[in-house]
Amino acid sequence: MATLSLLTTRRVCKNFGGLDALTDVDFELPRGQVRALIGPNGAGKSTFVGTICGRIPPTSGEIVFDGQDITHLATHRRICLGIAYTFQITSVFSRLTAYENVALGVRRIHGSRWQKVHSLVMEALDRVRIADLAEQIAGDLSYGHQRLLEIAMGLGQSPELFILDEPTQGLAEGEIEGFKDLIRSLSGQTTILLIEHNMNVVMETAEFITVLNAGRILAEGTVDEMRHNQDVQAAYLGRD
């Protein structure tokens, strides 16, 4: 079993000064799956992925990645194990070029093999269709392009697990289509954990959905199962 699932969390809790953000989250993500993590605002989605990639230390519980307990591992170590994370709020290096933004991630893996780095960077930029903007300063790019750059930064690292925190927020209609294509093209090779509000995107790309509500896992299942789940609908309707 352990080899099949790439990521497992057991009874992960996070308490922010008396406020329970996460309670006993047991989560399992099989290798190669595209998983969507949905839930109303404040459900704890970002906190949960934060505990996975190490930005937020869990109060208790354990996190296992690729058979290794990473609960107490430093952030950069986890990233080196093959986790890539794109920020919900764009967090590109705004004074560096788009190229350099992606190259930073690539170089961490391939060091100073410049040719290899170059081809991987251009490939990543190409996959999000901004290769022509490579020499632009990231801060000068449009918001949508910055979101895409953020994704390219993750792609460049060829991660085992790619965590995307609301990647389509602020993208134009055409760009969202491109994003869907991208995810589909990755499925099978890369395990993806997608936090997404856009149900359209979720339905079209995810294979499996986990619903988080008030810091607990409310439901899990295939896209179809979730579409008809009463609890899920209640959680969403209750809020919105």
Place this chain on the structure above:
Amino acid sequence: MEFGPHFLLATLEGALTAAVLALTAVGLSVVFGIMRVVNVAHGEFFMLGAVIAWFVSTTVGIHPAVGFLLALVVAPVMVGFLAIVADQLVLRRLDYDPERTIVATIGLLYCIQQVTLMTFGPDARPVIPPFNQRIALPWFELGEQGFQVTWPWGFGVTTYKLAVIMFAVIILVGLWRFLARSKFGLIMRATQLDREMALAFGIPIERVYAIVFGLGAGLAALGAVLIVPIRQAHYLMGGEPLLLSFIVVIIGGLGSIPGTIMAAILIGLSDGIISVFFSPTLAKIIATLLVAFVLVYRPQGLFGRRLP
């Protein structure tokens, strides 16, 4: 001197340092906290306060006390005004960029020092205190003959030093109440918390910044006027208050006025008291390392909250 009186004397001296330091450091703290500007020229505003005090008190030749009282008003106002001019001419145009303001205020420091050297000269100049009586202090001992009162050699304090401590306390309490109660205080705090939000609420940020910069410089000058009858005016006197205020502001927690005052008391007193136990230069080293280690293990300062 016996340990007891020595300790008390060092504490008294420490309190004097703390009082003046608190005024100067609060000045730096508001500038630092609200404008996020590291004002390297802050010590020069202090120095200008002392120099103007000398000028006023020697020009108004009626009675030392009259000149001094006049200086107490004139020096802070003049220095504050000069700071506002500097803010308008330089800092505002740099958009209060943290790095560039450091360099620009280094430039200001050179200019102020050189102009003072050319006008005031290189000598240390004394200001006559408005009053200054030495009070010999008694010490109590439980000796063989029971409870005894002694008058240790050199154990004393002057009335002026005591007055400085009291005056500084009054000013600081007044300032605290002003900032806590007044509309301007509210505006200042709002600006400190969130500059963008304050702008959105229609607070004239640039005017607030100018006033804050003037206020900060004025407080430094006020501290200098108080100390100048004890320690003379000199064109290089700005270095130490700058360094100490800087330390105090950080130790106290960025932009926290009560924290700054607490830190000033702590630094002032410990500077005095550590000197009782160690040889002077070693005491300085220990005090300096103490500050460093406090920050290493509590980078947000002793009284501050961790910055996000």
Place this chain on the structure above:
Amino acid sequence: MRQNSNVVALHAGILASLLILFFITSAYHNGNLARIMVLAVFAMGYNFLFGYTGLLSLGHALFFSAGMYGLGISMHHLELSVLPAFAVALLFTAMVSAAIGFLALRTTGVAFMIVTLMFAQAGYLTILLFGKYTRGDEGFVIQQAERTLFGLDLTDPSIRYFAAFALFAASYLFIAWAVRTSFGRCLVAIRENEARARMLGYDTARHKFLALLASGVLSGVSGAGYALLFGYAGATFASVQYSILPLLWVLLGGSGTTLGPLIGTAFAFYLVDISSEFTSAYLLVVGAAIVFLTLFFPQGLAGEIRRRIAPWLP
């Protein structure tokens, strides 16, 4: 790839012009340039930490003086010859830098500024405390006769010039190389956004530590070089002023550029030197020039060139 050849040409051009300058300038400017090159190493070391890694230290006088006294004490008291003394200086500076890095890097921002300032102050006072060996503020002379390397008299103007050049060139090439490695690029990423760099899998703490170490050692090289070539070690060089000077040089020249420290150091030197000939109020001129530059050349001289003319400038 054209940019690469530009960069190589620039580096070669800078070093070549410094060599040529020796033959075309007067003895006076020769001496100045030697001094500027040695001090530019200090500025480059500072720039490595401040300009590239984004850590503003106010305590670099500590590293400079560690190198200065490392060499000075070994030659003056232990009677070592130049090379071993230089090695001792580097080792000593590396130890000091490592200790400071270990402690001070627990902090960032203003706290880092103060912590480094405090450690440097403690270092300065320690030099005074051990006045018996350091001669405190007065300092001591490293005798002319001792300052020879491979039989060459380092006090001879031309040999001094080339020794300074060698120190400068080695440091310059090291920096030029280091900032192009993935290590150096990561430093820039840390400067821009440390949290993001960490999320790209970089051990930012280790990177910052190594950057501080390199920065400290380069400053120490400069301090040792200064003591060796100009024959003096004194506590003045450990005072606050010498922590602020490299910051000033770097900001004037352009932080985060390989060329900036040299330009800034030379500019500051000649600003003082020339203005002091016209007026005794030269500090006023210097102060006004600094204010003027920050107002109108916010990125420093080399930074402005990069912004306006040559975006490829390293």
Place this chain on the structure above:
Amino acid sequence: MKKDSTKLLSGVSRRLALKSIGALGGAAAFSSIPGFTGMVHGQTDEPFRLGFQVHRTGIGAAYGRWYERTTNAAVARINSQGGIDGRPIEIIAEDDGTDPKRGAEVVEKFATQHNCDAAFGTLFSHVVIGSAPRAGELKLPYLVVSEGHHVASGILNRYTLQPCITDVKSQVQAMAPYVHDNLGKKVTMIYPDFAFGHDHRDYFSEAFARRGGTILEQIAIPPAETAFTRYFPKIPRDTEVLYHVMVGPAVLTFVKELGEFFGGSGPALFGFIDSLEAVDINSPGLEFLDGSYFWEGMPRYQQQGMLAYDAEYRDAVGVDANGASVSDARDVSTYAHMFGCWETLHFIRDIVSRAQGSSNMKQAMIEAAESVTDITESIEHPQGNKLFNGKTHQVFGHQYITRVNGGRLDAVHTTSIEDTFYPDEVDYTQQEF
């Protein structure tokens, strides 16, 4: 000689004439030395370029200003008498910021940019020590007015001389007998915790112990300190004499707080006037100094019948009988030290005259200086007779002890030159040029 002086007398004011008669006295001191040919034998119109390192800014600024005034007065006098070897002196003054790095740069500038014939005038020891190596390497005669023990200790080089001001080692050891015999046997010392203070600590303690006295406590004050009261409790109760020396901007605070601490009931005070150079002894807060003793290199207040050329020297520099500027009585001079500039300039004139004709003028100047022994009190050397040691490049002279008496400093003792002697620590003449 006679011919020279008559030449000078024609067409100059009576005051100048008086001065030049004084000059004859100075010249007389050298007339016995072979090679001395006179002062007005011009060979070239090229000015004698003299680099003057001035502390215009930094902690030495108060001294620098007066060093500059004294220098200008001496240059005016020398030039009016025909200059150095017939060449007018051109002073190239440059600020060293009281900083050893800038100091060394300035010396380089003198040597390589301005082609100076010599450099002189530095006061602060760290500037001297930082600059001297460069002067030596550039083979520029470097005559300092610093009172530091650096020259005679042997750490400098053949081109560095201190020809007209006694060093601190001599000064302090010459004080020990008087302090011991007249003020008290148990001394506590307060001094700044850097090299200058350490010289006081070491050399006074040694000399005082030799005399049979005891040093009870040595209190070193950290540099740049601005508050002192907290250090005073360390003064032992049985202290008979408090020996104090302090430099820097906070000296007045130091002395004032000392007074406030004792409140008129303390031990006898003996201080180095360095603590109060450029400070009016009648400043508010210094009243308690009345009756205390000071070392002075040259008495600030004019003394009746003591120094024959003092009045004329004061007149030339523009200092009144109280040691303040004639134009501003509040502007007190650094009288105890600045005579060194005046005397050094005249010393330079003399050694150049004697080196005249040499193909290597700079080397010849040093050799001429090394052959000097006695320097006679004269208008050129108004501080008094001196003995120059050519081997150690250091001069030895009389020291003065004055007592504060109703707002002025009255001389109570003049040490002999012998009191300042100590064994040679170096022989610079053995070094190559």
